[in-house]
Amino acid sequence: MNIRYWSLPTILFLIFLLSCSQKKQNAATTAEATTKNKTAAETYYTLDDFKLVKKFDTHVHINTTDAGLIKQAEEDNFRLLTINVDAPGYPDITEQQRLALEHVKAYPERIAYATSISVKDFNAPDWQNKTIAYLKDSFAKGAVAVKFWKNIGMELKDKNNKFVMVDNPQFDPIIDFISQNKRTLIAHLGEPRNCWLPIDKMTVNGDKNYYREHPQYHMYLHPEYPSYEQHIQARDHMLEKHSDVTFVGAHLGSLEWSVDELAKRLDKFPNMAVDMAARIPHFQYQSVKEREKVRGFFIKYQDRLIYATDFVFNKDRNSADVRKQAHETWSRDWKFFASDENMSVPSIEGTFNGLKLSREVIDKIYFQNAEKRFSSVNPK
Template sequence: MKIHPKHILAKSLILSFCYLAFNCTQKSGNESDDNSEATDDKSAYYTDEDFGKISKINTHVHFKVYDTTFIAQAKRDHFKLITVNVNSGYSPPIGEQQGLAVKLLKAYPNDLAYATTISVKDFNEPGWAQKTISYLDDSFEKGAIAVKIWKNVGMELKDAKGKFVMIDDPKFDPVLDFIEKSNATFIGHIGEPKNAWLPVDKMTVAGDKNYFSEHPEYHMYLHPEYPTHEYIMAARDHMLEKHPKLKFVGAHLGSLEWDTDTLAKRLDLYPNMAVDMAERITHFEFQAVTNPKKVRDFFVKYQDRLVYATDETVNEKTPIDVYSKQAHENWLEHWKFFTSSEKMKVADVEKEFNGLRLPKTVVDKIYRTNAENWFSLEKFK
């Protein structure tokens, strides 16, 4: 039977229409391949507007003077704070710091918590451990929820023989046991960023370049006679092995800030370890320049072990109203990095990077519930 050319044309038109209709349907169904934000559930993500509405905890700030301006800014931004005492040469005596923390705690019982610290001044004297435990017992009675150890252990403190003292030294064991039995958290600023062992021009972020240029005493590249980064980290790991039930928060990403894979290995090995992000978020941003997916996947996988912190220090050097404004802008920048997928540029990182656009469930843990759990912050719940 001969088919009329008009019938062939009609059939071709029908087939073409069906093909186009099918492809349009397929494109609509797979649109997320080209633009995931167009079809994903936006209710699962926060926006910039949510920053001032969501309850958050900043687990690492320092008050060196009594002031309410910074706390007022934190309250406006829906932040509760943990002020951390520290046994450093830049800080007031630890008893004075504790007195200030207790005064702030009484004034703002629902907005503030505090971490005490310990002195290693008399570490080589008999009775140091018992004296330290007595001080901590008094601190806990006054409301301390955690204990901070500083980088002078491992990088400055020496024993009677002139050898550098590491955090796994047996003299620390009874003190750490007491912290554990008191259900307090041990915050460890152990070591420094790996950048400290590099020349300034090889460092990855501007903040480290500035800090170690201004503080050559901690620029380990200039002090090859000091312990290596690997040695200090190994001592910290040994301490965790000896005290597997001690709640430990590694300050400043546990000094493993340069590589999410290296940090992940420690978190896998030590389930009693979390890390705070104080002054190290730029290292995540630096890694996001080249591999944002890897950084995002790390946050999702270890969402229960990452605690928001910034390390602002309230002192007399900068007018508090100016400093509070700077802190607000810093907090907003962090929020954008965690919650959006936008291109970003910050002062500390040379190149642009994308935000991580983490789900609400992960953001809530980073900003609030992890802090509640790792620091037993029942009063903030």
């Protein structure tokens, strides 16, 4: 039909129909966009959700009566695990326990603590019995976990002046006791692989600066000490012997340099999880070139990864400075895990995009995985 012969009413009617069709199309487009936005909101957290989400930092060391870090944790919706450790420069483990219990009593919903063992008298005939007695007392007071430190393998020697590794039979009854009492064993064994590399081959600036300033701890310069591989092998052997113990490898189990290597251990040892304390930059380093691999690793092993920082708060540190550092670190890490924004951090060269993990994964790595392994235990 030639449009020249259309009547005015017909033209107006057609215009009306076209208008209705366009409105329906616009409404459908708006509905689709709304649905997508709603789905995204249900699937992912935003940066603004930081303080709304329950979180757990499972690796801090509070060696002071000052509750500043705990108060910042309250403000940022964190629970804390303060870990006693048999390390130089720290108070004796009995004093660390006293301080921890003081905070647990004052803030029972905000903080828990992990006890530790001392290897000071490791070669004495009664060392095992005394260590188990100390752990028994710690458990009665509410300790939810036990920390083994890197002096095992890096400092401790036997009667023949040989380095003692964590798979030494002397530790077997200690680990069995921890398992029987349904506590978690946290172990910092070895160091980052960078420790055994020349400085120009290291991956993150923090390691480069630290070992440049502390050559006595730079194992590349000390071949008389156990190798990186020996530490990993000893830890793996210990887990083979104690497949029933709930184990958390501190600092990504010293496998921070490769998500592939870490995945191999998580596949091999079902009782193993790892905390991220002081090792998140290593994920970020790998994300510069292989973001999707790192993101896929988090998704696949979402039940085995635990958020942690390794904050140290002692009497010589200013409370306000500690609170500021904690908030900035917690916020920056949240941005890495919850968003896909482009980021840079002082620890590494180059930029990377955040992992933008789903709410389900975030809830696990920030809280649920920790709750399973460090749930509160009521003192007897």
